[in-house]
Every structure is written in C-alpha cells, then in structure tokens.
Amino acid sequence: MPSPPTAVIVEDEDLLRSELRDQLVTLWPELRIVAEAADGVSALRAFNEHRPDVVFLDIRIPAMSGIEVAELVSGRAHVVFVTAHQEFAVAAFEQGAVDYVVKPIETGRLAATVSRLKERLAHHPPDLTGLLAQLRAATDGEKIRWIQASVGNKIRIIPTEEVIYFQSEAKYTRVAADRGDMHIRRSIKELTEQLDPAAFWQVNRGIIVNIARVEEVLRDGDHLSIRLRGRPEKLPVSHPFHHLFRRT
C-alpha cells in the first residue's frame, strides 16, 4: 500500500494554523500533517527533515517571505498558497497552475482544492519559478518612499518627499534635505530605478531632483539650470535632460 500523503503547514498565526489543520483533518483524513511552522526558517527546516508531498504556505510569514520558501521547495513538493487577500491577480493562479486557499477558509473551496491536490499527487511537483518571478515582481515593484541615513550621531529616517535632491559624490550619494544633508551608499543609477519617476527627475549625470521643489528654471542661452525651494544653489541641467523643462 502506498504511504499516505504528507503535508507541512506554514502559517504564523496560531489560530489560523489550527483552523487549517482542523479543516484538513475533516476533509482529507488520509493526509498526515507531519509538521507545522510559524516562520520561513522553521519551514525550510521542517521541509528538509520530513520531505512532505504538500506544503501549505502562507505568503506573509516572518524571517523569510512565503515566496522565498516556495522558490526553495519548488519542484520538490506541491505548494498551496494561503492568503488573506487575493492581491496577486496573476495569470498562473487564474489558470490553476498552482492552488491557493483564501482566508477565512470556506470549506467548499478547500474541498475543491483537496480533490485537485489528490489528482496532482499522481504527478511530479511542477516547477514554479516563472510564476514566483511574477509574484516577486508584483511585490518588489513598489517605489521607495523613505531613506535611512546617519545624520550626526543619530540615524534618521526621512520620507522621500522631504528630499530636495540627490547628488553623487566620490564614494557616496549626498541626500539634500530640509533637516540637513545626509549620505547613503545607493548610486544615482540605482536610485533612478527605485524612485518614483513622477516625483523625481534626473537632471544630469550626477543629480536627481524632487520636482515638487523646483522653483525656478534659469535659461542662459543654451545653458539650463534650476533652483530649488529651500536651497540657494543652481543645479545644471545637461542637454539630454533639457526636454524635461521645455515650455509647453
């Protein structure tokens, strides 16, 4: 007789873990829940120890995101995501390439997921790398909103709205803000990828400005420079970026 299917449940909230366990016991009595984990690190440890057939995986868990855990068990176990809100309107989910359970659990839907899983168990677990890359992109796509850096002997956190401009210096990038200047390691190039392009414009090779702070655009023949509210300096705008300040 083939050994019964095994599963690991990964969910950080105690009561939710218990609820999923209780419902699975009712809907799938043959399933053996071999371990439960409350964070990403314990989840991987449990996986390596027990090599379950199925992993029920909450997406928001401490220590490591559920997506990272999924990437590591992909192809080796069937993954069922558990989520409180179907925030990822990803095609693969809709096509049924991977299963998911929504919290609060509706018994009927969990029963359907269980029957699908029983069928999948006959096959090798699919490789989820593509889907997971999409999920990652959906979550990582957020633009940065705050900056942390040392100011004097304190570490300050300021929202990006308070930044007047970023300027590259020899080893660091200088962050000019109302409360004082600070330095961060991110390069101008990295910042252009991560800052909200609707709020921050690169104006020359080494400077990104907060466009809400642009107070004056100065033209001197072919040269263009801008002055920002709260700062006396005039920042040069190089030719490739002249179009940003063209009068409409």
Added chain:
Amino acid sequence: MRYSQEVLGEFRGVGSPLALIAALVVAGVAWHGGPGSLWSARAAQLLSTYFLAFVGLSLTRASIPWPQHFAVPLGAAIAIPGFSALWPAIAVQALPSMSGPPHSFAFDYGLGLVFTEALILPGIFARRANEDRRDAERVRHARELEQQTHLKQLAEMRLKALQAQIEPHFLFNTLANVQHLVRTSPADADRMLESLIRYLKSAVPQMRSGASTVGEELARVEAYLAVMRVRLGDRLRYEIAVPSALNGEPLPPLSVVTLVENAVRHGIEPRPEGGSIRVEGSADGQSLTLRIVDDGVGFTSELGDGIGLTNLRDRLAAIHGNAASLDLAVRQPSGVEATLRIPLGLATDA
C-alpha cells in the same frame, strides 16, 4: 447691461436724495416765480444742469484711476454751468417780458456750478466706493474658493486615510481567527469580535468631524492591539502609558494608530520571536508629544517602501504647517521610535 444697472444703482443711491432736493428747489422756484418768470427759466436751467451732470457721471468709466476721475467733474464744472448759464441769457433775449431779478452771468454760472458739483462729486465718490467694494468682494470670493478647495483637499485626504485603514489583510485575517474561535472558544470569539467592531467603528465618526482626541485615538489603538494580541499571542507585548490628563487634547484622526499599525506590521510581525510596543505621551507648555516605540526589526536597509506615512504627514502639514512634526529614528539594538509633535489645543482638520 450690468453697467447701466450699476449706474442706475448709483443714481438711486446718491442721485435720489439730491434729485429730490433739486426737484423741490426747482418746484419752489418755479412756483415762486410763476410760469413766465425768469425763475422758471432758472428752474429749467437747474433741471438741465442736473440732467447733464448725470450724463457726465454715467460717462465716467469705472476703471479710470483716481486722478483722471476728477477730469470729469472738472470738465463738467466748466462746461455745464457755462452752458446752463446761457439759458437765462437766451430766455431774457427771447422773452423780454420775463420778470424776476436780472441775471448776471457770474450769478448764473455760480448757481449752475454749485448744482453740478453737488451732484457729480458725490456720484464720483459713490462710484469709487462701489468699485472698492466690488474689488474687496472679489478678493473675499477668491479666498472663499481657496478655502473651499483646501477643505475639499483635506476631505479627500481624510477619505484616503480612511480607505487605507480598513485594510483587507487585517480584516480577513482577523475574521479567519474569529472563525476558528467560534468553534473552539466562543467566549474568546465574542471578545475578539468586540475589539474588531470597536476598531472599525471608531474611525468613522472621527473622520466625519475631522478632529479626534488623544483619548479616542488611544481607544482605537487599544482595540487594534487587543485584536493583534489574540492573533500573534506571546509574539506581541504592548503597553500604553499616556497620562489620562491628556485624553481631551485634540489630534488629527488616525494619527497614532497609523504609527502603531506600522510598528506591528513592519516591526513585530516579521520577527519570529515578535517584540514589544510602547505608546508614551507627554505635554509641555506648547506641544503634545506622542511616542510610539518598538523593538522590532526596524529598518533593515537604507531604502524602503510604503510605510504609509505620506497621508499622515500631508495632513499634519495641511493643518499645522511647520508647527507639527513626525520624526522616525532607529533604535539600538533594533526597532523604531516614531515621535509625533503637535501644538496643544488646535488640531482640527476642519
């Protein structure tokens, strides 16, 4: 159309008492002298003077600046009495039988002058007063519009904050917890539902009125932390240490709870062992200080996304300008300290 209405208005305003007096004078004069007398001619003169003065006044464009405004009365002062003074002269020539005191040009001119200026000058001043009043009204109207836009923006910001607050993750995760408790421990389910309901209900009245108090904010914080305590168990420790004397102090709605939710979501939840949160409050003479301190994971990298404070910062700036502040600092060995400073006594959105 409007211009003539304005002129008519001025006529009614200034012209009427003068017109009445003029009419009385003219009537008196005519009656005194009788139809054939020179006084009748003078009466006609005065009437025509008044008519011409009024015409001159209407021709004064409202937009003429002050120095030029006097050109009309001056011109009128010269022309109109001169013209009207001719009447008696013509009358005497035309009807030699007229009785009444003999005219002298100077007398008639003087009479016409007095009459003209008595009508035109008040009219000019009245018009000017109207213009000033209209300008003041325009400024007031513009300011009202600005205020309305400002209020509208503030209302939109409040709405956004409210929408952001009822976060689906929080709601559905909490309900999922209640679902389990209903079967396993109904009394606990009841308590949790109560906390959830308190949390959800407390946002709405505050958002409508635009103002909240320290007491109301802390009640919402307490409801939120009570829910999270059930969900996270021992992973969440918390303490609210704000002197009850501060309960009545005004605060922008949802300001404190936003910071507490951030501490839980970004500081405590990501940690397997969890952490603790402490809410402290104090007031000195001028401002109220609220501190939300946690020992969670803190900010793990130089840059980060979405701690959702933009809306709160915007509202603080909109209400208090530079007088309020929100500062975030990293704690050692880990965690975040958020400090909210608000001037005492004011703080309404509305």
